[in-house]
Amino acid sequence: MELKICRKCWKRNGIAKPKADLISKEEECPLCLGSFLRIEEISRMIKSELDSTPEISSFSIGTKIPKESENIEERIWEDIDIRNAKSIKAELNTEIGRWIEKNSRYRFSLDPDVRIIYDSKKNSVEKQITSLYIYGYYNKLQRMIRQTKRADSEDESVEGLIEGPIIESIGGIKAVLHGSGREDIDVLMLGEGRPFVLEVIAPGKRRISRTLLKRIENKINVQNKGKIAVKLKKLCKKELIAIIKRAKFDKEYEAIIELDKPITKEEMKKIPSKILLMQRTPIRVANRRADLIRKRKIKSIKMIWIDNRHFKANILSQSGTYIKEFISGDNGRTNPSVSSILGRKAFCKELNVLRIHSEWLDDFW
Numbered sequence: 001m002e003l004k005i006c007r008k009c010w011k012r013n014g015i016a017k018p019k020a021d022l023i024s025k026e027e028e029c030p031l032c033l034g035s036f037l038r039i040e041e042i043s044r045m046i047k048s049e050l051d052s053t054p055e056i057s058s059f060s061i062g063t064k065i066p067k068e069s070e071n072i073e074e075r076i077w078e079d080i081d082i083r084n085a086k087s088i089k090a091e092l093n094t095e096i097g098r099w100i101e102k103n104s105r106y107r108f109s110l111d112p113d114v115r116i117i118y119d120s121k122k123n124s125v126e127k128q129i130t131s132l133y134i135y136g137y138y139n140k141l142q143r144m145i146r147q148t149k150r151a152d153s154e155d156e157s158v159e160g161l162i163e164g165p166i167i168e169s170i171g172g173i174k175a176v177l178h179g180s181g182r183e184d185i186d187v188l189m190l191g192e193g194r195p196f197v198l199e200v201i202a203p204g205k206r207r208i209s210r211t212l213l214k215r216i217e218n219k220i221n222v223q224n225k226g227k228i229a230v231k232l233k234k235l236c237k238k239e240l241i242a243i244i245k246r247a248k249f250d251k252e253y254e255a256i257i258e259l260d261k262p263i264t265k266e267e268m269k270k271i272p273s274k275i276l277l278m279q280r281t282p283i284r285v286a287n288r289r290a291d292l293i294r295k296r297k298i299k300s301i302k303m304i305w306i307d308n309r310h311f312k313a314n315i316l317s318q319s320g321t322y323i324k325e326f327i328s329g330d331n332g333r334t335n336p337s338v339s340s341i342l343g344r345k346a347f348c349k350e351l352n353v354l355r356i357h358s359e360w361l362d363d364f365w
């Protein structure tokens, strides 16, 4: 092999006494680039990055090495017993981590507050501050507020209205709302609210006491009175996002239903209290969702007479039921529907979510 590397690099790969293929000057070694001579310098550089990040206590280290070094390492591994070999990245991470733990109060962690990436070729350090996650519930009290911001739209969003006070209070680049499902833009979210996890990207603070969380919650609620209201429960792990996204919660709605032709109170009672639906993906969401036919249960429905063309329906439905389409029938794509049962064209004039049955989430966490 015409490859030459330094004594330390041979030793790391289990060759204690290399005869040939040796580079005497470590700083000229094409594999380690002399990085191990600079452990203290690199570690100090990283420590000062950590020092400039408020309220952190843990870190992790990752190392980037040039492609050429990686190739050299792979070629060496072809010729030696790799059970005795250790990769340069792993060794650098260990050495730097050890120095920092010894010389600072920061502790190495697999779930760190800050991830440090050291680039051995550029001898530079990159810092990634771990997001902060807040578990909460929101109410939407005014129609025509979206759930999340959209790049091409100036519309108000729950996410945007929460973001301002959050960034003011704890810093960060932006806030991302991960909701457990979403209501249409023209639907109110009442009752106990909808569970969400708010991700604060690159937060300036991470030690958030209950008192501070309460203060932020008040700030959001005062600033957005009549639009939205939130409850910020506690800090949580990133994993909760996947859990609330997958969770299937039954939901209670109230709908104001309008008919094209009058009916009598007796006719209104033709709607059974439990209904099994076959629901094909609605036309209005067909561009975003797979075109499928789903079985969905209306677990209970209670009608309240308003006049001969209007009534209110309180509906408890299985997760994933499209309520507007259950009312209109969506041109026969939902069956049965309020329209098909009553033999009238029925239309959902107003829809509110009254309750999301997410009770187990609070117990779970």
Ligand SMILES: [Zn+2]
Pocket (backbone or CB within 6 Å): 005, 006, 007, 008, 009, 026, 029, 030, 031, 032, 033, 034
């Ligand atoms: Zn070397």
